[in-house]
Amino acid sequence: MQHYQNYQAPADALANKVILVTGAGDGIGRVAAITYAQHGATVILLGRTTKKLEAVYDEIVAAGYPEPAIVPLDMKGATETNYQDMGATIIDQFGRLDGLLHNASILGILSPFAHIDLPTWNDIMQVNVTAQFLMTKALLPALMKAPAASVIFTSSGVGRKGRAHWGPYAVSKFATEGMAQVLADEYENSSLRVNVINPGATRTGMRSRAYPAEDASLLKTPADLMPTYLYFMSDESKNTTGESVDAQTR
Ligand SMILES: NC(=O)c1ccc[n+]([C@@H]2O[C@H](COP(=O)([O-])OP(=O)(O)OC[C@H]3O[C@@H](n4cnc5c(N)ncnc54)[C@H](OP(=O)(O)O)[C@@H]3O)[C@@H](O)[C@H]2O)c1
Known part of the structure; x- marks a missing residue:
């Protein structure tokens, strides 16, 4: 087992941090958002289904954690301007962004490569890759205002070794790994770190x-x-960048 897999975070591990979580309404993102709030963070809940985000908001407030913010956004249709406006609003409201968890993604349809249609391919690339590129780019100014910012991308086993029938989803996760490596290298000697987590098989709707x-x-x-x-x-991972890790022991 890797040391981070049984990391026991102190209750105030994320105190005073502002952290944006994509896909915060369901699955892993939902639990990550609540867990970050539980450890003191002000969480920005981004997702496409407002009702689910409101339920997470209510749960965080009811538990007495810092009041979160909600950003309803469909990453399939969002434009570069939407992300730039979001970046400006975050700087206005919070002054900086300490953390960004790129968690939202779509699976699409599992099918033989020969059957992949272009609209399915484009949707998956849009949500899983292009949206992450546009969002990261637009949030860099806010991230660079934090003393030590963390960007986490979410990969998959099929983002490291391709597998039959996982088509565009697998390709999108390879692209995610690549985007994280490019960023980590570019920002190596800065206050920004960039790492990738592969959650492994996890009990969610996508699975x-x-x-x-x-x-x-x-x-x-x-x-x-x-x-x-x-x-x-x-901040425990303050000096770690460019890593691609597994959240579960294999
Ligand atoms: N579960 C696993 O076994 C597993 C394994 C390897 C990697 N992963 C990765 O882990 C991450 C989380 O997966 P999960 O299993 O928690 O998935 P999930 O249960 O399907 O949740 C995904 C979340 O992303 C949101 N989302 C999807 N499309 C969106 C869009 N266009 N705009 C904004 N938000 C959008 C969903 O919103 P709605 O709630 O509105 O649908 C949902 O809240 C993903 O990146 C996935 O690829 C998961």
């Missing part, structure tokens, strides 16, 4: 869409992954 027949009770839950998600967002 059940990919493996509808498996016994989900045997899978790790998003909560099981949180030591790694906390480690890479907290």
Whole structure:
């Protein structure tokens, strides 16, 4: 087991940090957002389904954690201007951004390569790659205002070794790994660090869409992954950049 996989974060590990989580309404992003708030962060909840974001907001407020902000945004249709406006608003409201968890992505349809249609390919690339590029670019000014900012990208086993029928999703995760490496190299001697987490098989809606027949009770839950998600967002990982890690022991 890697040290970050059983990292025990102090209660105030993320105190006074402003952290944006994409796909914060469901699955791993939902649990990460609540866990970051529980450790003192003001969380910006970004996602496409406002109702789900409001439920996470209510849960965080009811628990007495710092009041979050909600950003309803469909990363499929969002433009560069939308992201730039978001970056400016974050600087206006918070003065900086300490953390960015790129978590939202879509699976698309698992199918043989020969059957992949262009609209499906384009949607997956838009949400999983282009949106992350535009968002990261637009948020760099806010991230550079933080004393030690952390950007975390989310990969997958199929983002490191391609697998039959995982088509555009797998390709998008290779692109995610590449984007993180380029950024980490560019910002190597700066206050910004960039790392990648592969959650591994986790009990969420996306997993059940990919493996509808498996016994989900045997899978790790998003909560099981949180030591790694906390480690890479907290100052504990301040000197770590350019890593691509697994949140679960294999
Ligand atoms: N679960 C696994 O076994 C597993 C394994 C390897 C990697 N991953 C990766 O881990 C991350 C989280 O996966 P998950 O299993 O938690 O997935 P999930 O349960 O499907 O949740 C994904 C979240 O992303 C949001 N999202 C999707 N499309 C969006 C869009 N166009 N604009 C804004 N938000 C959007 C979803 O919003 P809605 O709630 O509105 O749909 C949802 O909140 C993903 O990057 C995934 O590739 C997961």
